[in-house]
Amino acid sequence: MIIMEKNVTVQQLDNIVNLILESGLRVDVLKGETKTIIDIIGDERKLVFDNLTLMPGVKEVQPLEKPYKLIVNDKNEKSNHVVKVGDVSIGGNEPVIIAGPCAVENKEQIFRIAKEVKAAGAHVLRGGIFKPRTSVYSFQGLGSQGETEAKEALEWLRSAGQAYGMPIVTEIRGESQAELVAEYADILQIGSRNMYNQDLLSKIGKIGKPVLLKRHFGASIDEFLSYAEYIAAEGNKDIILCERGILSAGKGNSYSRYMLDISAIPIIKRTTYLPIIVDPSHATGRNDLIFDMSCAAIAAGANGLMIESHYNPKDSFVDAKQAITPDELIKIIATTVDINMIINSSKIIK
Ligand code: PEP
Ligand code: MN
Numbered sequence: 610m611i612i613m614e615k616n617v618t619v620q621q622l623d624n625i626v627n628l629i630l631e632s633g634l635r636v637d638v639l640k641g642e643t644k645t646i647i648d649i650i651g652d653e654r655k656l657v658f659d660n661l662t663l664m665p666g667v668k669e670v671q672p673l674e675k676p677y678k679l680i681v682n683d684k685n686e687k688s689n690h691v692v693k694v695g696d697v698s699i700g701g702n703e704p705v706i707i708a709g710p711c712a713v714e715n716k717e718q719i720f721r722i723a724k725e726v727k728a729a730g731a732h733v734l735r736g737g738i739f740k741p742r743t744s745v746y747s748f749q750g751l752g753s754q755g756e757t758e759a760k761e762a763l764e765w766l767r768s769a770g771q772a773y774g775m776p777i778v779t780e781i782r783g784e785s786q787a788e789l790v791a792e793y794a795d796i797l798q799i800g801s802r803n804m805y806n807q808d809l810l811s812k813i814g815k816i817g818k819p820v821l822l823k824r825h826f827g828a829s830i831d832e833f834l835s836y837a838e839y840i841a842a843e844g845n846k847d848i849i850l851c852e853r854g855i856l857s858a859g860k861g862n863s864y865s866r867y868m869l870d871i872s873a874i875p876i877i878k879r880t881t882y883l884p885i886i887v888d889p890s891h892a893t894g895r896n897d898l899i900f901d902m903s904c905a906a907i908a909a910g911a912n913g914l915m916i917e918s919h920y921n922p923k924d925s926f927v928d929a930k931q932a933i934t935p936d937e938l939i940k941i942i943a944t945t946v947d948i949n950m951i952i953n954s955s956k957i958i959k
Contacts, residue, residue: 611647611661612669621666622647628664632656649673675831677838680848680881690882692819692847694776694795697732699819699849700884704949705913706942707778707886709735711928712750716765723769725935726918730942733796734775735915738762739782740927741802748926752786759786763793770795778821778915784812791816801825801853801891805832807839814843821915823851823888826867830876837883850877850885851915852906854892866894866931869902874909886913890931896922899933900941907945908952916941 611625622638625647629636634651649656653674662670675681691700699705708731713719723734738759740750752759763779770777776795781787782803791797796819803809804825813820820840824833833850840848852874854867869892877885889902903914919925922932933941 610649610671610673611667612671613645613647614666614668615644617645617666621664625661625664625667628661629656644668676835677841677881679841680834680837680846680883682880682882689878689884690846692849692884694733694819696774697776699886700912702949702953704907704911704945705733705886706731706938707733707735707913707915708918708938710737710919710925711890711917711932712737712740712748712926713762713766713779714751714926719765719769720772721920722918722935723773723775725920726938727773727775729918729935729938731918731938732775734766734770734773734777735798735917736766736769736777736779737927738766738779738790739786741780741782741800742927756789759789763790767793781809781813784809787812787816791818795819796821796849799823804828804836807836810836810839811843814840814845817845817847819847819849820845821849821851821886823853823891824855824870824873826853826855828855830873830880833873834877834881837881846883848883849912850881850883851888852877852885852892852911853888865892865898867892869893869906871905871909874906874911878910884912886915887911888915890915890917890928890933894928894931896931896933896937899931900937900944903941903945904948907948910952914941914945 626636632655634649637648639646658670658672689700691698708726710722713736738750738752751762766777778796778798779794780798780800781790797813798821801823822837837848854869857868887906889899917932918938919932923929925932
C-alpha cells in the first residue's frame with residue numbers, strides 16, 4: 610500500500626501507477642478527501658519499496674508481504690513442526706534440555722559433563738569447539754588450534770554424546786568449518802553473531818541437518834525470522850530458533866549480559882511453526898539467574914532450554930560466571946517439567 614502526499618499531482622500519481630503496472634502488478638487507486646492511497650495487488654516482492662519511497666508525491670510505503678513465508682504458521686495447519694534428532698523431539702509437548710559446557714576443553718571434561726548432565730535429565734549435549742570471542746587473545750576453542758585438534762575435539766564430543774545417549778550440538782563459526790562439523794554434529798548451531806551471515810545460513814541449510822539458529826542480540830523478531838527463512842529456502846525446515854537475549858537500553862550498571870526477550874517466545878510461536886528454545890546462560894551471563902529465567906521461559910511456552918553446565922564452573926575456560934552445576938540443572942529440570950505440565954493443562958481448560 611502506498612500513501613500519497615496530500616498535494617500529489619496527477620503526473621506524480623501516474624508515474625507511480627505506471628511503475629507498478631510495468632512490474633506486472635495491478636493497482637487500485639482510492640482517492641479520498643484528504644489522502645490518496647494506491648493498493649498494490651499481486652506479488653509485492655517484484656517491487657523495490659525503498660525506491661518507491663523516494664518518488665515525488667509519495668508520503669509512505671507500507672509493504673504487506675513479510676520477508677518470510679516458508680516458515681509461517683498456516684492457520685489451517687494446526688500442528689507445529691517437530692524437529693527429530695535421534696530419539697529427541699524438539700517442538701513437541703515436552704521441553705527439551707540441551708546442556709553442556711560453553712567450550713570443549715579436553716576429553717575428560719566433556720565425558721564427565723556428558724555423564725553428569727545426562728544423569729540430571731538433559732536430552733542433548735552441547736559443547737563449543739569453534740568459539741566466537743570478542744578478543745583475539747581469548748581462548749577460541751580447540752577447533753581454532755588446527756584441523757587435527759578440531760577433529761579430535763569433535764570426536765570427543767560425538768563419543769561423549771554416544772556414550773551417554775545424547776545427540777550433540779556445536780557451533781559452525783564460519784563457512785570453512787561447515788563440512789567438517791556436519792560430519793560429526795547432529796544439530797548445527799549458528800551463533801548470535803552469525804545470524805545475519807546469509808552465505809553461512811544458505812550453506813548450512815543445504816547440508817540438510819537440523820540447525821539451531823540463535824537470535825542476534827540486535828535483531829528484531831522480523832529480522833530473526835527473515836534470516837531463518839534463508840535456511841528454509843534451501844529446503845530445510847528442521848530449524849530450531851533460540852532466543853538468547855538482546856541489547857537493552859539504559860544507563861548505569863548493567864545487571865545482566867543481555868535482556869532476555871520473554872515476549873518473543875509466544876510471538877514467534879504464533880508466527881511460525883518452528884520450535885523456539887531459550888538460552889538463559891548467554892542472556893544473563895549470571896549463574897544465579899539461570900533458574901528464574903528458565904522457569905519464565907518455559908512458562909512463556911518455550912520448547913526447551915540450552916544451559917551451560919560444568920562440574921566445576923569456576924574452572925570453565927569460557928563463560929565461567931554463567932555456568933551452573935549438574936546439581937542445579939536437576940532443580941531446573943524438575944521445576945520446569947512441573948511448569949510445563951501446568952501450562953499444558955491450562956491450555957486444555959481454555
Ligand atoms: C554459544 O552458545 O556458545 C554462544 C556463543 O552463544 P551466542 O552465539 O548466543 O553468544
Ligand atoms: Mn558460552
